[in-house]
Amino acid sequence: MYGLFLRHFYLITRSFPRILDLIYWPSIQITLWGFISNFFASHTTYYNNAVGVILTCAILYDFLFRTSIGFNMLFLEEIWSRNFTNLFIAPMKISEILTSLIFTALVRALIGLIPAVLLTSPLFGISILELGIYLFFLFLSLYIFGITLGILVSAGLLRFGPSFENIAWSTMFLLAPFGCIYYPIEILPEIFQKIAYMLPLVYIFEEARNILINNTVDISNLIQAYMLNMVYIIISITLFFYSFNKARDKGTLINIGE
């Protein structure tokens, strides 16, 4: 029994991502649900059409989640199947690998999204299409951010190896409290608001609620989201190339592959 305990204890203590994983899941859950509870307790009349707005935001968030996780899954799949080396010795540029994964992640996310969108109408009498043409821009913005997170996590996997895997699963949950998916940014403490304003998510979900609740469109929210998206995706792609070069230097590509 002690041997089995030690087997897992050694595993945990030798891996910083695993320690981080243990600590921050409960913290994130408490934080996210704390903010949601606070908001509903103090703003009972905010959502006149609560189900529609919450469900729309849930679908938007799920699309973001699926895009990001989908991208990471494609990368992890190659590690798990021990096909990683085969992929990186094929005559493909890194940019071609990224483009291929970005496109495949979109297809995966859409396969999950379309049934969910279709189900909301007969089950709850709600159509996400009420967001109109702006729905496309909101989805596109979320897609870019999801891909950005996917590339960032994949850069970590390249650089640090499979132990970075746990981070892949948890990035979205880490950002969820700051994304203000179900509540306006004002509900957050000031310091958290400053962090949230640095993420495109706030502007995307703020705009989704604005369209559904106030029936108005604030283009500045979309512009702000796209500008931040551009900054983050450039950073993530740069980091991916940097990680690839570092992995070639440190030998991680060989270690992951085997």
Place this chain on the structure above:
Amino acid sequence: MKTLVEVQNLKKNYGDKQAVKSISFKINENEILGLLGPNGSGKTTTIGMMLGLLKPTSGEILIEGDKIEDDRIKILQKINFISPYIELPKKLTVKQNLIVFGKLYKIKNLNDRIDYLTSKLRLSDILNRITGELSSGQKNRASLAKSLINDPKVLLLDEPTASLDPEIGDFIRSFLEDYKKEKKISILLASHNMNEVTRLCKSILMMKDGIIVDSGSPASLIEKHGRKNLEEVFLKLSRRSNEHN
């Protein structure tokens, strides 16, 4: 005879540790060069650098005169690799895997290439089976087909017959001999199977602690060291180096 692979003063350091310490060698066309050495001697690191998976600290690797650090994609087009430590995606059929890799290598007339390899490697009966459900020998032949999908001029083999039964091992060795003769390719063979190396390789490099401690044909090495076979030469060189350490 044309030299296809030229490795010049190749070094690889991981921090303070020198994994490969300035090695040089050549592989001609229609030649199988054996790369022998105990675990940790630098064989995998050398192969990793030849595949572009590792960045050399210094030195050069030229494939048909092109440097891998300058034109990685061009070189990867004419090189391939097989190792028991890497696998084909398990959930795909053998044929799907060959199609995927054929597309990655941008192979023209892919169906013809797959037909050729499957008939040569006795894969026709298992072409539509899920790769993960195959036996070790079948998986090995499927991986070998993948490694030849691009009709490589240089083939790197890391323990190509490890964990195979003698019949399949013999089939693979015969196949490699015939294929090398037919296509006049260069093969670098890293193996711990001394009979295999003796049978396939005209010349051998013996590595230990990141350097080439000896080289020559199997017969010349056996004679030079006054041993009965290559395994005894291997043990002598490994132990001698250890004593020096």
